[in-house]
Amino acid sequence: MTSGRDRLVDSLYSVVENPDHLGVLFENLSGYCQFSAPSKDAKMAGTPSRTIKRVLENLKIHFDRASSLMDLAGRGVEGMTHEPSMASVEIDLLVGADGRVVSANTDATAQLALRAGDRIFALNAEAGDLARLRVKLRSMSGCRRDEILMAVPAYDCFGKRCLLAFTPVQIADGPLCARVSKIELDWSAVAGGAISRTFGLTDIELGILRAICQGHTLADHARERNRSLATVRTQAKLLFEKTGAHSQVELVRMFAAFSQKSTAGPIDFVPPRSAQTCSRRTMIDLPDGRTAQVDMAGSPHGTPVLFLHGVLSGTGIPEQMDLYLKQTGIRLIAPLRPGFGQSTNVGCEPNLFAETYVSDIAAILDRLSIDEVRVLGHRTGAAYAIACAEFLPSRVSRVFIVSATLPHSSATAVHDNPSWQSMFAQTALYAPSALTVLAKGAAQLAHAQRLDRVLTGLYGGAEVDADTIVRPEIFRTLEYGFHAAFAQGTLGYERDLRVAVGDWCDGHFLEASNDVTFIHGSCDPVTSPDLIRQLCSSGGHLDLTCVQGAGQLLLYQHTPLVLDIVGGRSLH
Numbered sequence: 001m002t003s004g005r006d007r008l009v010d011s012l013y014s015v016v017e018n019p020d021h022l023g024v025l026f027e028n029l030s031g032y033c034q035f036s037a038p039s040k041d042a043k044m045a046g047t048p049s050r051t052i053k054r055v056l057e058n059l060k061i062h063f064d065r066a067s068s069l070m071d072l073a074g075r076g077v078e079g080m081t082h083e084p085s086m087a088s089v090e091i092d093l094l095v096g097a098d099g100r101v102v103s104a105n106t107d108a109t110a111q112l113a114l115r116a117g118d119r120i121f122a123l124n125a126e127a128g129d130l131a132r133l134r135v136k137l138r139s140m141s142g143c144r145r146d147e148i149l150m151a152v153p154a155y156d157c158f159g160k161r162c163l164l165a166f167t168p169v170q171i172a173d174g175p176l177c178a179r180v181s182k183i184e185l186d187w188s189a190v191a192g193g194a195i196s197r198t199f200g201l202t203d204i205e206l207g208i209l210r211a212i213c214q215g216h217t218l219a220d221h222a223r224e225r226n227r228s229l230a231t232v233r234t235q236a237k238l239l240f241e242k243t244g245a246h247s248q249v250e251l252v253r254m255f256a257a258f259s260q261k262s263t264a265g266p267i268d269f270v271p272p273r274s275a276q277t278c279s280r281r282t283m284i285d286l287p288d289g290r291t292a293q294v295d296m297a298g299s300p301h302g303t304p305v306l307f308l309h310g311v312l313s314g315t316g317i318p319e320q321m322d323l324y325l326k327q328t329g330i331r332l333i334a335p336l337r338p339g340f341g342q343s344t345n346v347g348c349e350p351n352l353f354a355e356t357y358v359s360d361i362a363a364i365l366d367r368l369s370i371d372e373v374r375v376l377g378h379r380t381g382a383a384y385a386i387a388c389a390e391f392l393p394s395r396v397s398r399v400f401i402v403s404a405t406l407p408h409s410s411a412t413a414v415h416d417n418p419s420w421q422s423m424f425a426q427t428a429l430y431a432p433s434a435l436t437v438l439a440k441g442a443a444q445l446a447h448a449q450r451l452d453r454v455l456t457g458l459y460g461g462a463e464v465d466a467d468t469i470v471r472p473e474i475f476r477t478l479e480y481g482f483h484a485a486f487a488q489g490t491l492g493y494e495r496d497l498r499v500a501v502g503d504w505c506d507g508h509f510l511e512a513s514n515d516v517t518f519i520h521g522s523c524d525p526v527t528s529p530d531l532i533r534q535l536c537s538s539g540g541h542l543d544l545t546c547v548q549g550a551g552q553l554l555l556y557q558h559t560p561l562v563l564d565i566v567g568g569r570s571l572h
Helices: 004-017 019-033 047-057 060-075 106-112 127-138 189-199 203-213 218-225 229-243 248-259 319-327 350-367 379-391 419-430 432-447 451-459 463-469 472-485 491-500 529-536 559-566
Strands: 087-095 101-104 150-155 161-170 176-184 280-285 291-298 303-308 330-335 373-378 396-402 516-521 542-547
Touching: 004 019, 004 060, 004 432, 019 419, 019 432, 019 451, 060 432, 087 106, 101 106, 106 176, 127 150, 127 161, 161 248, 189 203, 189 229, 189 248, 203 218, 203 229, 203 248, 218 229, 229 248, 280 350, 291 319, 291 350, 303 379, 319 330, 319 559, 330 350, 350 379, 350 491, 373 379, 379 396, 379 491, 396 559, 419 432, 419 451, 419 491, 432 451, 432 472, 432 491, 451 463, 451 472, 463 472, 516 529, 516 559, 529 542
Parallel strands: 303 330, 303 373, 373 396, 396 516, 516 542
Antiparallel strands: 087 101, 087 176, 150 161, 161 176, 280 291, 291 330
């Protein structure tokens, strides 16, 4: 049976090859780490943090490598698009020592025409290779568990050339079997050179990598090079150490990722035509020489309301929302944070970033000749709304927070969260290297026009939200925000999320003099209304308006209600 660690590493490199597999990575990461919310019990305080860090410590190198691979794919490697590609195909096939198929999933059956009980020797492969495979399977009890038993060139049901790698695995309470991985490949000199430069491989180590990727065993390579098997194994060990690969299968998976066709060049903030917003974009110069993108909507001369966007929901404004803003006389001002859209990024640690952003906001208000504003924080924008109240008390008349995402360390019940929301937040707290890969995977999906998968993973936890994201105008609005989040890469997103899950609602927050109104959906699957009520009970200046039947996309589900409250037209 494949271990949780092996499944996690396999799915990690699978995402590098194909971002469509991001959901599988989320599942395997969650299952392997057994994430749970931090306990308020003093005896348990910090336990999840230590557990998560411990179980991920020996995988950090894989997350770092995967991140580097994604960067290579994003920038493109000259000539790689003309090289043969190599990709691992998802099949689950176990074979016993006698060559009988123990188990086969539907993909294995569809691609190799093998079912449980069939003989593996029915493969469309050379007779000599099948004869050697028979011998290898019978003797696999003496083989190492981290080494490919044999790689057999074969043809699948579609007549496509592939390589079937057999690796010994021990089934729990069962016999020793060989797990079969199907790999479509050919050696890519460009990809090999890229790996060699990235990991500092010697020519000897690169030769071993090529042999493994072409389906040769270490023994085959030793005979071909007229070296002892012990010498080749020692050289292979150095190859594994340099690349961080745990086994030959992982090494092949890594090479497959390098061999993928490159995507377009650096990400620019040019959202696809399908992404739409009714906001008007303007660029404002900041005192330190940076530039801030500020999106505006509603009445140009109306009551100013500062809109602080969520980490992914963005500043996009649907048409109906823009019309209602104009009808109610609200001028919505939405400054994108550094690193989002076209706002110049800033080198700043997460614990100092909120104050830096508030300084930018003060400069923007000065340029717009606005003395006082109401602040509307949306989702993770809640942290910055509170920061505005703390650092700009004389300019903020009131704070409104819609669908607040509270810090995981103090409130959010992870086990009740949609898995993607939970995993992003937990990795932001405890495993930043993992967060980088998750963010880059999500960004790749968006730029591959597969944003629907990401939105379903993020917002599909409640039926009301799932129904909302399929509305064309809402999908286009979220698409605009998503592309703004990753316009300059993922660093801005990663920092923003780390701010959002920090302890921003502790300390000065409870002592703030500004009135704060939470507007929250009763069906929000990320932050329970009960947690908001508990928070509001700790301060007389805090109150909650709970909207029955609304989810985390409350702003788009009950736009008139939210804007009436913010604009002072409703006593809520």
